[in-house]
Amino acid sequence: MNTRRVSIKDIAAEAGSSIALVSFVMNNRASGQNKYRVNKDTARRILEVADRLGYQPNNAARALRCGKTNTIGVIVSDISNKFFADIARCIEDRAHQRNYTVLFGSTDENTDKLDNLINVFQNKGIDGLIIAPSENSEESIKRVSTLQIPMVLLDRELPGLETNSVLLDNLKGGAQITEALLARGCRHIEMISYSMRLSNIIDRETGFKLCMEKAGLASEGMIYRIRHDRFDTISQVIIDAKERGVEGLLFATNSLALSGLRVISRNGWKIPEDFAVATFDGNDAFEINNLEIAYIQQPIAQFGTEAVDLLLKNVELKTGTLSPTRIILSPKLILNG
Amino acid sequence: MNTRRVSIKDIAAEAGSSIALVSFVMNNRASGQNKYRVNKDTARRILEVADRLGYQPNNAARALRCGKTNTIGVIVSDISNKFFADIARCIEDRAHQRNYTVLFGSTDENTDKLDNLINVFQNKGIDGLIIAPSENSEESIKRVSTLQIPMVLLDRELPGLETNSVLLDNLKGGAQITEALLARGCRHIEMISYSMRLSNIIDRETGFKLCMEKAGLASEGMIYRIRHDRFDTISQVIIDAKERGVEGLLFATNSLALSGLRVISRNGWKIPEDFAVATFDGNDAFEINNLEIAYIQQPIAQFGTEAVDLLLKNVELKTGTLSPTRIILSPKLILNG
DNA sequence: ATGAAAGCGCTAACAC
């Protein structure tokens, strides 16, 4: 038994018409039109044969012919990171809804991997790219622009690069969460952040600073920056903070908070008695232990949907280019306890 | 400026040779061979031009010509689920190493979505499929076999279907974790499981039962099965368990454990004083609160690597088919406290 | 309303 997949040609032969007509009918069906410029009976016959034979169009052929793959690429630092995994899921759903498939890739914040992924994805002929850029990725990202590949940046943007992007209002988020800490009566608040200079992180820090200054509290030197490859250093920072009499700890990301909580718990300190804690994004770990941790909730689903929609708007453009769009999503403050 | 990508033809023109030769040289380069049947100088010239022009092969054309896309599909119930997200990451890494890209899809345990994904992926011409099958997916999976698409089942297998699969030794895992509970002195142990009849769940239950019986303890009726669309019912089950004087709780999956812990915490019960708890897979939430929870650790990275390798072994087969292989991975018991 | 034919970029068999 030969297992060559059934092609348009087979259908034409079986239905006694030309392949051109089959192609035409199949395309009409796909686009959900019910009015054919084709003879009704012929159309019905072709459709019937196609179904009977289990016809599936060959995407490679179509891609080659049309220069379009209906595939988008998504590049993040680590797809197994909860934030990105959640977004990935939403991107997947939205893309499928709009008849696209998604190729995912993780860079581990490594520029070589990023460049390689961009190449591979370009070879595969992706129609567009959604990227959560990491540090030092400016050059690579610029290359994507040069390549004329439609692109939208996710979660972070790049200084000096005008592109489409979908972002959280991190400045507002940083301010809101700081305010929450102040509202519980904390004065001596310190922020534990990343040494990586990502726009989202920077904005959160700025939000914190602005808010502290407005409250007439010192913010200078109150931000401690952890290297992402030296997460262990967080331990000493927190121990020192305790000695300095810090009352509130604001973690710039959820992973930072998780590591911080581990330290707090290991030292036998209690939340919120010993430390008031706030961060970005919720976590099962908070709820399960009734930890009173305030956090900024990001609209994950919207991140995914907006990114896909914005990208496809650019992809499906018949001609020319749109001017870059920035979509800024609103943070939501969640208070626990 | 016309932005048509540079093709083999452009290189041929520029280097003053035929496209066939260019193709030949490029392929040799790709496969890392350094001995050409081609004139050294010609080869060098071609390579030089290719680099200068920034040539990237067109995958669609190659796929069409060769009937091979170097893409595999991965279908799970939900890619944002931690277990699958972790595996996805490992699959991605391994596949990239081996020069394949990966298409991911989530079914939400829904047969229609599964069928649809299989179709879409088939259209895209994936060379093989890795699937974590959910309940009632027998028919769909069988169709993949019929389609002659190489496939490996992940995490769960299907009764009455001989296929390649990569699985945990869930029977052993179930027994090991039960023993751990017994070893801490628990007698009255109950298992909280899924109503879904997935092979991995069933095996874990069997391991539990066997172990309990061996210890001369009742196991009949000691398994409570939660419907995945009625997670809230877990609350009453645990409250009842407390009244029945249950000492140890074994959760069949991590999500079940998470929900259970929420209930336990909400009722003010302590671990391990009020309940000894054990489950499958670790979780940040455990460590952060120094919860003494024993669990079975699955070798995630191995899951990914083995699945990809097994799949590609079948994909890259020049001729015929291999007989189905089952790869059984060993569970590892992690004791906390 | 329908069909013939060109061509997307590539590989591989074959000829020179």
Next chain:
DNA sequence: GTGTTAGCGCTTTCAT
């Protein structure tokens, strides 16, 4: 050692 050519499955233009 190098070039010519057919053809993968599809869409699309142009005839009829």
